[in-house]
Structure formats: C-alpha cells, structure tokens
Amino acid sequence: MHGLLSILIxxxxxxxxxxxxxxxxxxxxxxWLALVASLTTLALAVPLWTHFDPGSAAxxxxxxxPWIPRFKAFYALGVDGISMPLIVLTAFMTVPVVIAxxxxxxxxxxxxxxxxxxxxxxxxxVFAATDALLFYFFWExxxxxxFLIIGIWGGPRRVYATIKFFLYTFLGxxxxxxxxIYMYVKAGDYSIASLQxxxxxxxxxxxxxxxxxxxxxxxxxxxxxxxxxPDAHVEAPTGGSVILAAxxxxxxxxxFLRFSLPIAPDASRELDLLVIALSLxxxxxxxxxALVQQDMKKLIAYSSIAHMGFVTLGAFVVYEIVRHTxxxxxAGMGMDGAMVQMISHGLISGALFLCVGxxxxxxxxxxxxxxxxxxxxxxxxxxxxxxxxxxxxxLPGTSGFVGEFLVIIASFRASFWYxxxxxxxxxxxxxxxxxxxxxxxFGPVVSPRVAGLKDLNGRETxxxxxxxxxxxxxxxxxxxxxxxxxxxxxxxxxxxxxxxx
Amino acid sequence: MSLATFAPAVAEIxxxxxxxxxxxxxxxxxxxRRRLTPTLTLLALVIGAALTVYYGQVSExxxxxxxxxxxxxxAVVLKLAGFLFVAVAxxxxxxxxxxxxILRGEYYVLALTALLGIFVLISANSLLTVYLGVELxxxxxxxxxxxxxxxxxxxxxxxxxxxxxAIASGALLxxxxxxxxxxxxxxxxxxxxxxxxxxxxGVVLGLTFIVVAVAFKLGAVPxxxxxxxxxxxxxxxxxxxxxxxxxxxxxxxxLRLLAQGLxxxxxxxxxxxxxxxVLTLVVGNVVAxxxxxxxxxxxxxxxxxxxxxxxxFVAGTPDGYAAAMYYTLVYVLVALGSFGVILLASSRGFEAxxxxxxxxxxxxxxxxxxxxxxxxxxxxxxPPFVGFWAKxxxxxxxxxxxxxxxxxxxxxxxxxxxxYYLRVIKLMYFDEPAGELPAARRELPVRLAxxxxxxxxxxxxxxxxxxxxxxxxxxx
Numbered sequence: 001m002h003g004l005l006s007i008l009i010x011x012x013x014x015x016x017x018x019x020x021x022x023x024x025x026x027x028x029x030x031x032w033l034a035l036v037a038s039l040t041t042l043a044l045a046v047p048l049w050t051h052f053d054p055g056s057a058a059x060x061x062x063x064x065x066p067w068i069p070r071f072k073a074f075y076a077l078g079v080d081g082i083s084m085p086l087i088v089l090t091a092f093m094t095v096p097v098v099i100a101x102x103x104x105x106x107x108x109x110x111x112x113x114x115x116x117x118x119x120x121x122x123x124x125x126v127f128a129a130t131d132a133l134l135f136y137f138f139w140e141x142x143x144x145x146x147f148l149i150i151g152i153w154g155g156p157r158r159v160y161a162t163i164k165f166f167l168y169t170f171l172g173x174x175x176x177x178x179x180x181i182y183m184y185v186k187a188g189d190y191s192i193a194s195l196q197x198x199x200x201x202x203x204x205x206x207x208x209x210x211x212x213x214x215x216x217x218x219x220x221x222x223x224x225x226x227x228x229x230p231d232a233h234v235e236a237p238t239g240g241s242v243i244l245a246a247x248x249x250x251x252x253x254x255x256f257l258r259f260s261l262p263i264a265p266d267a268s269r270e271l272d273l274l275v276i277a278l279s280l281x282x283x284x285x286x287x288x289x290a291l292v293q294q295d296m297k298k299l300i301a302y303s304s305i306a307h308m309g310f311v312t313l314g315a316f317v318v319y320e321i322v323r324h325t326x327x328x329x330x331a332g333m334g335m336d337g338a339m340v341q342m343i344s345h346g347l348i349s350g351a352l353f354l355c356v357g358x359x360x361x362x363x364x365x366x367x368x369x370x371x372x373x374x375x376x377x378x379x380x381x382x383x384x385x386x387x388x389x390x391x392x393x394x395l396p397g398t399s400g401f402v403g404e405f406l407v408i409i410a411s412f413r414a415s416f417w418y419x420x421x422x423x424x425x426x427x428x429x430x431x432x433x434x435x436x437x438x439x440x441x442f443g444p445v446v447s448p449r450v451a452g453l454k455d456l457n458g459r460e461t462x463x464x465x466x467x468x469x470x471x472x473x474x475x476x477x478x479x480x481x482x483x484x485x486x487x488x489x490x491x492x493x494x495x496x497x498x499x500x501x
Numbered sequence: 502m503s504l505a506t507f508a509p510a511v512a513e514i515x516x517x518x519x520x521x522x523x524x525x526x527x528x529x530x531x532x533x534r535r536r537l538t539p540t541l542t543l544l545a546l547v548i549g550a551a552l553t554v555y556y557g558q559v560s561e562x563x564x565x566x567x568x569x570x571x572x573x574x575x576a577v578v579l580k581l582a583g584f585l586f587v588a589v590a591x592x593x594x595x596x597x598x599x600x601x602x603i604l605r606g607e608y609y610v611l612a613l614t615a616l617l618g619i620f621v622l623i624s625a626n627s628l629l630t631v632y633l634g635v636e637l638x639x640x641x642x643x644x645x646x647x648x649x650x651x652x653x654x655x656x657x658x659x660x661x662x663x664x665x666x667a668i669a670s671g672a673l674l675x676x677x678x679x680x681x682x683x684x685x686x687x688x689x690x691x692x693x694x695x696x697x698x699x700x701x702x703g704v705v706l707g708l709t710f711i712v713v714a715v716a717f718k719l720g721a722v723p724x725x726x727x728x729x730x731x732x733x734x735x736x737x738x739x740x741x742x743x744x745x746x747x748x749x750x751x752x753x754x755x756l757r758l759l760a761q762g763l764x765x766x767x768x769x770x771x772x773x774x775x776x777x778x779v780l781t782l783v784v785g786n787v788v789a790x791x792x793x794x795x796x797x798x799x800x801x802x803x804x805x806x807x808x809x810x811x812x813x814f815v816a817g818t819p820d821g822y823a824a825a826m827y828y829t830l831v832y833v834l835v836a837l838g839s840f841g842v843i844l845l846a847s848s849r850g851f852e853a854x855x856x857x858x859x860x861x862x863x864x865x866x867x868x869x870x871x872x873x874x875x876x877x878x879x880x881x882x883x884p885p886f887v888g889f890w891a892k893x894x895x896x897x898x899x900x901x902x903x904x905x906x907x908x909x910x911x912x913x914x915x916x917x918x919x920x921y922y923l924r925v926i927k928l929m930y931f932d933e934p935a936g937e938l939p940a941a942r943r944e945l946p947v948r949l950a951x952x953x954x955x956x957x958x959x960x961x962x963x964x965x966x967x968x969x970x971x972x973x974x975x976x977x
Contacts, residue, residue, distance in 0.1 A: 068966045070973065071897075137884045144878060147923070151931045159931050163923055170883075170919050174912040178896060181908075185900045 016117030081488030176215035219252030238357030282309030287428030314338030320414035334410035341403025372446035399474035509572030519545035527606030594738030658734025676710030689762035696765030732800035741840035781808035861934030
C-alpha cells in the first residue's frame with residue numbers, strides 16, 4: 001500500500017481544484033465529482049485501518065522523498081495509532097459535509113466544494129506529516145480555506161468571526177514556528193522523531209512548551225483563549241461548523257500528544273498543573289456558560305470547549321498519576337480517554353451541528369426560542385437529535401461515555417478532586433443538552449412555522465443515520481479503536497515520563 | 502585588454518546600446534508608430550538577458566576595469582532577475598500608460614536607464630561606481646515619478662522624492678568622502694582588507710552617513726517618509742516600477758557596501774541596522790493598518806518587508822545575506838503582481854487605488870481577485886505560498902545568530918501584518934460591490950502574465966528548494 005497517504009492527501013486537493021475549474025455553471029457535475037472524491041477518499045481510508053498493524057508503535061505506511069535539501073526537510077509521511085484514527089475520522093466527516101451542502105448552497109457552490117475538498121487533503125496532511133516543517137506547512141495552509149468558508153458563506157457577523165479566527169490561530173502558530181526553527185537549528189533537521197530525541201535544558205523546554213501551548217491551546221481551544229470559537233461556529237455555514245468542531249479542534253489535542261509531551265517532557269511535568277487547571281476551568285465554567293446560551297450553535301460550541309477540556313485533562317493527568325501513585329499503571333488510561341474523546345466528540349459535535357443545520361435550512365433561525373415541539377412535525381429528526389444529545393451528555397452505550405469515563409477514572413487515580421470536578425460535567429452536560437432538547441424538540445408546537453416543518457429527506461437521513469451508527473458502534477464496542485492506539489499510547493507515556501535532562 | 506574582458510559586462514553594454522537605438526527610433530518613428538517603442542524595449546530586454554546567459558556568465562569572482570567593476574555569479578543572477586522584473590513591469594504598464602495618454606518613448610528609455618543604474622550598482626566594486634549607479638537609478642526614477650506632468654499629485658511626489666533623495670545622496674557622498682579620506686582608497690576590496698578594529702572614530706562617522714543613505718534608499722524607518730507619498734502620488738505604473746526592480750539594486754547596495762566593503766565595521770553597522778529593523782517592522786506594520794488607499798497601504802507593507810530584509814543583514818552571516826536576497830527576490834515577485842492587479846483593475850479616469858474600489862472585486866473579475874488573494878496570503882507569510890519561506894528563512898538565520906528578541910518581535914509583527922492583508926481579501930471576497938464600477942479590462946497577454954505570476958508564487962511555495970539553493974550558492 002505504498003503511497004496511500006499521499007493519495008489520501010492529494011486526491012481531495014486535486015478534486016477540489018477540478019471542481020473549482022468546472023465552475024458554478026457546471027455545478028451539477030461538480031457536486032457529483034465532490035461526492036465521488038470524498039467517498040473515494042473514505043474508501044481509501046478503510047485499507048489504512050485494515051492494513052494497520054495494531055501491535056506496533058512504529059510509524060506505518062511510511063513515505064519519504066526529498067523536499068528542501070537545504071533545510072534537511074523531507075516530504076515524510078507516516079501514521080501511528082494516534083494519527084491513523086484521526087485521518088479516518090477526517091475522511092469520514094467530509095462526506096456528510098459534501099452531502100449536507102447539496103441543495104442548500106446556491107451561492108458560489110463550486111468554490112464551496114473546492115474549499116472543503118482542499119481542506120480535507122490539508123487536514124489529512126497535518127495528521128500524516130512526520131516532518132515538522134511539512135506539518136507546519138499543512139497546519140497553516142489549512143487556515144486559508146476555513147477563512148474563506150466562514151467569510152463567504154457565513155452569517156451576518158462572518159467577517160468579524162473569520163478574521164478573529166484567522167488571527168487567533170495565526171498568532172498561536174507563529175510562535176510554534178519560532179520554537180520549531182529553534183529546535184531545527186539545534187537538531188539539524190526537521191524530522192519530528194529527531195526533535196523528540198533532542199536533548200533540551202529545562203529552560204529551553206519551558207520556552208518551547210509555552211510556544212506550543214499557545215498554538216495548541218488556541219486550536220483546542222482552552223480557556224481563556226477560546227473566545228474565537230463561539231463566534232466562528234455561530235457564523236460559519238453548517239459544513240464549516242462541522243469540520244471546525246469535528247476535525248480542526250482535534251489538531252490542538254493531536255499537537256499536545258505529538259509535540260508538547262514528547263519534546264518537552266520535563267516542562268510538561270513542571271507545568272502540568274497549569275494545563276490541568278485550565279482544562280478543569282473549561283469543563284466546569286464553560287459548562288455553566290453553555291447552560292445560558294440562547295443560540296443553538298453557540299450552545300454546542302461551548303459544549304465543545306467543555307468536552308475538549310477532557311482531552312487536555314486526559315493528556316496531562318499522567319504526571320499527577322505518577323506523582324501520586326508512583327507507578328505508570330493507569331497512566332495510559334488518561335491518554336486513551338483523551339483519544340477516544342477526540343474521535344467521539346468529532347462524531348457527536350459534527351452530528352449536532354448537522355442537526356442544527358437541518359433546522360436552520362428550514363426556519364433560518366438558530367434561536368432556541370423560535371423552536372419547540374419539533375417532534376410533532378419531524379419525528380425521525382427528533383429521534384436522531386435526541387440520540388446525539390444523549391451521546392453528548394455521555395450516556396453509556398454511546399461514544400461520548402467511553403472517553404469521559406476513561407478520563408474520569410484516570411484522574412481519580414491522580415486526585416479525588418480532579419475526578420469530582422471532571423464528573424461535574426456529566427451533570428452539567430446532561431443539563432445543558434437535555435434542556436436544549438426539551439426546549440427545541442419537545443413541548444407543544446410553538447408557532448405555525450414549526451407546525452409547517454417537513455421531516456428529514458433521504459439525503460439528511462442517510463447522513464445522520466451513518467453518524468448515529470458510528471456513535472453507537474464506538475460506544476458499544478470501543479475495543480478495536482483502543483486496540484490500534486494501545487502500543488502508540490504506551491510508547492507516548494514512556495516518552496512523556498522520561499526526563500530529557 | 503581583449504574583447505573577452507568585456508564579456509562579463511555584456512548586460513550593461515547591451516542596455517546602453519539599446520537606450521541609444523530606442524531614443525533614435527522613437528524620435529524618427531513619430532506619433533503614428535508609438536507602439537514600436539514598447540515592443541522594441543521588451544525585445545532589448547530579452548536580447549540582453551539572452552546575451553547575459555550566453556556570454557556574461559562567470560564561474561567565479563572577477564574584478565575588471567581597473568577595479569571599478571566586479572563580475573560574480575551573484576551579479577549575474579541579480580541582473581537576470583532585473584531583466585525579468587523590468588520586462589514584466591513594462592508589460593503590465595502599457596495599457597495604463599495608453600489610457601492616460603502618457604505612453605511616450607521617454608518612459609521606456611528612462612526605465613532602461615534606471616535598469617542600467619541598477620546593473621552598475623549590482624556590479625560596483627568601488628565607491629565611485631556605487632555612487633554612479635545610485636545616481637543613475639535615482640535620476641531616472643525622479644523623472645519617471647513626474648512623468649504625468651499634468652498631475653499635481655505626481656509633481657508633488659516627484660519634488661518630495663527629489664529633495665529628500667538629494668539629501669540622501671549627499672549623506673552617501675559625505676560618508677564615502679570621510680572613509681576615503683581616512684583610508685585613502687575607493688576600492689571596496691582594499692577597504693575590506695584595511696578596515697578592522699580598532700576603528701578610527703572618523704570611519705564610524707562616515708559609516709553612519711552611509712547607513713543613513715542605505716536606509717533611505719531601502720525605505721527603512723525613520724528614513725521612510727518619502728516612500729508612502731511617492732508610492733501614492735506616482736502613476737501606478739511608476740509605483741510598480743519603483744516598488745520592484747530597484748529593490749534588487751538597493752539590496753546589492755547594502756551587500757556590496759556594508760557586508761563586503763565595510764565588513765570590518767560589522768559590529769557597528771549591525772547595531773545601527775538592528776535599531777532600524779525594529780522601528781521599520783513596528784512602524785510599517787502598524788501604520789499600514791489604518792490606510793484607506795491601497796497604494797499607500799502597499800507602501801507601508803513595503804516598509805514592513807524592508808524590515809525583514811534588514812533583519813537578514815542584522816544576522817551578519819553569509820546565510821543571513823542569502824536570506825535577505827531570497828526575501829528581496831520573493832518580495833519583488835509578489836509586489837510585481839500586486840501592483841499589476843491595481844493596473845489591470847484601473848481604467849480611463851479610474852485609478853482603482855482606494856481600498857473601497859476593491860469591494861466585491863470577486864464578482865467583477867474573478868481572476869484578478871484570485872491573483873490578489875494569492876499574493877496577499879503570500880505577503881502575509883501563509884503557506885503554501887512562497888512568502889512563507891522568505892519569512893521562515895529570516896527567522897532561521899536570526900535563530901542561528903542568536904537574536905531571540907528579534908525573532909519574537911518579527912513573529913508578532915507578522916501577525917499584525919496579516920490583518921491588513923486579510924482586509925484586502927475581505928473586501929474582494931466577502932463584501933458586495935459598492936455601486937457600479939467600471940468593468941476591468943480584458944487584455945489577454947497581460948492577464949496571462951499576471952496568472953503566471955500567481956502560479957509562480959504558488960509553485961515556488963510548494964517547492965522552495967531550488968531558489969533557496971541558488972541564493973545561498975551565489976552568496977557564498
């Protein structure tokens with residue numbers, strides 16, 4: 001399967017450029033091309049999973065070609081147990097986005113599909129790159145399509161939202177670039193493996209850790225640099241919100257696991273309480289903020305921040321576990337939880353944004369107050385929405401439960417109080433999601449407009465149905481997912497606790 | 502002295518011949534065959550470039566003409582870049598000149614003499630040759646700025662440029678005379694071997710004047726005052742010209758004078774340049790935020806970019822100079838395209854130089870908007886475009902020479918810079934057109950060139966290796 005990763009990256013990009021060239025006039029063909037390209041990418045992602053050797057922590061499907069000899073930078077690709085599931089998730093989530101825009105996007109549709117396809121390729125590139133310079137290249141390039149998606153197809157305050165989004169992420173990223181270059185000057189090349197092996201003093205590690213923290217915390221996003229997310233989500237078109245929540249936020253978590261922990265383990269150990277504190281604030285405080293939202297998308301956006309708090313908590317609680325128990329037993333569980341949470345949140349938040357999109361396409365309102373009693377007119381939709389809401393609240397049997405449960409158990413080993421605070425989210429999460437469902441789905445029909453709603457059409461049913469299956473499968477049978485990650489996470493834990501000093 | 506001695510100077514010789522021929526042809530061709538001169542000029546540039554490739558190549562550094570002139574691979578590369586950039590600039594400008602009734606032969610002759618000045622500067626090996634090149638370039642450009650003689654704004658810009666430029670030339674000459682007086686030589690090679698610590702205070706004084714002149718020519722803060730006014734006031738085609746090829750010459754000026762001739766005073770000039778770079782980065786980026794005229798905004802963006810070029814010199818290593826050269830070439834490529842878009846968006850009686858003129862450009866002219874977006878993202882330093890590598894290279898050499906704070910400042914300032922580039926994209930893509938604006942002109946060859954310009958920015962961004970290598974090879 002040589003070259004599979006390259007195909008996964010460049011096939012959607014090439015298809016995107018082709019759709020762009022076909023133009024709005026031939027959008028009929030363009031749409032089908034986009035669908036075929038995204039389905040092919042998904043189909044090609046399947047062998048990535050099936051041919052993946054779950055017993056090894058080594059990089060698989062490696063590709064290496066010279067890129068910039070002067071910088072010793074290579075076009076180097078490869079996946080391990082962390083990046084492979086995320087690539088599959090990316091390929092999986094792009095399909096619903098293409099289908100969801102089918103009849104809804106009538107302004108500049110060619111550019112719309114092109115932007116999403118190109119972004120798919122770039123996002124897969126971020127997860128597949130094993131050269132830090134190539135990683136950064138994809139990481140930044142990805143901002144361009146997202147900037148345009150929010151800015152062109154977004155809501156009334158789209159310009160403010162998209163510029164804020166771009167500048168926030170750009171600010172975080174340039175300091176990461178500065179840190180990467182600093183390490184390149186010391187290590188002599190940009191391969192992530194040699195950056196991970198590079199000996200660094202504690203002071204260097206602190207600086208590098210802070211630069212990475214800035215970049216990844218913005219992306220996750222962590223409190224207090226989360227403020228771009230609600231704006232971006234509210235203004236973005238449905239597809240933009242889905243990709244943003246499902247994939248882009250994961251890049252922050254991925255960055256912590258791939259860069260921060262292995263490259264600056266001592267600084268991570270020293271500053272872990274900072275990250276844990278910020279994560280717990282995100283979980284608890286942002287949970288309360290979500291409770292009072294009037295706008296459905298904003299509510300889900302805040303819920304995303306709270307759920308992503310689990311990811312950072314799970315990743316950094318390792319050090320506290322070692323500190324308290326003196327053993328590595330259970331340390332991997334936090335990271336397992338973080339990874340499952342990323343995948344699960346990708347599915348659930350994507351699905352919820354699609355649900356909101358379904359309602360928005362019909363009533364052109366995201367205000368909770370405009371809805372009520374939707375179940376009476378849209379029973380099929382209501383059952384999907386309730387399922388995803390319950391998954392978001394962490395109901396056992398859905399994917400939302402697995403990740404949160406693992407992280408909470410792991411943090412219990414570290415400290416009773418972390419576990420308690422993290423568990424608060426189960427209550428809060430249930431509160432804000434179920435209250436949302438109560439106000440939107442149940443109750444009497446509030447207005448003639450709601451009474452006139454039409455239930456899901458075939459296209460929407462397929463999309464939501466596929467996501468529902470995924471959510472349930474990961475929830476009931478997470479073993480295969482945990483299995484492919486296991487060796488990589490073991491390796492990561494050993495890297496994270498080994499001192500570089 | 503055989504004929505072969507002249508071969509390395511074939512670029513200058515061709516240009517001089519071309520200037521004479523074109524002047525004569527233009528005088529006799531008369532009004533009816535006005536289109537002859539632009540074509541001839543482009544032809545001359547192509548021939549010049551071809552002759553340089555075939556006869557002007559040198560494998561190593563050669564000093565010619567009694568030590569006045571130096572030929573090295575660096576000079577060949579910079580001259581070829583000069584040919585290319587001037588040819589493209591003239592190609593973009595023609596319709597603009599026609600629409601304003603200023604398509605005259607003199608315009609092309611002046612462009613060629615300016616290019617000759619650039620070449621003299623690139624190959625200068627003596628303080629005298631340096632001054633000759635600087636003045637030949639400057640005088641041609643002063644005249645070009647005032648070319649639209651009925652325009653009051655242009656005349657004002659030219660006046661400002663001339664007066665301030667004269668002061669800068671004076672400073673340069675004064676600095677040179679001090680150094681000549683204290684060392685007794687004009688030759689840059691001899692200067693390099695004579696000047697070393699401990700330095701005479703007079704040499705440092707002379708150096709200061711030279712740094713001021715270089716900073717003025719580059720447009721580094723606080724010697725940047727002329728730049729926004731000239732960029733805004735000059736006809737756009739002239740702004741395009743000033744904003745592109747001469748930057749290469751001023752890079753060569755800084756390299757030949759400071760990095761090579763006055764290498765012994767590096768400790769002094771690198772301190773001065775550090776202060777200039779910091780001021781330039783901050784003022785250029787911050788002031789650009791509040792501009793409402795696109796030409797003026799691009800002027801401040803030029804200043805901000807000059808800050809990065811100066812940072813390459815601050816690093817003070819061959820890698821640093823190579824980074825500055827790479828940055829200069831990349832910047833010129835992008836500036837060429839950005840001003841080209843303004844030229845193409847304009848039409849008779851409509852300058853298209855206010856930012857608001859670009860509202861909804863995407864609707865009126867998708868190609869122009871796409872090209873401009875690529876160029877803006879490139880200058881902002883976002884991959885996959887080439888501007889990213891230029892910035893990356895500067896960051897690298899700064900780290901290698903241990904300038905932590907400059908890296909942080911430059912990184913922060915590139916975020917500030919991103920805002921005003923994004924604003925242009927926002928106007929073109931997110932806003933609706935404000936009222937009826939004249940449709941942009943359809944000129945296929947120019948559009949093709951502009952498209953290729955943007956494609957070059959993308960390709961060089963995807964595969965930056967060859968150009969990076971070239972810059973490093975010719976500097977070392």
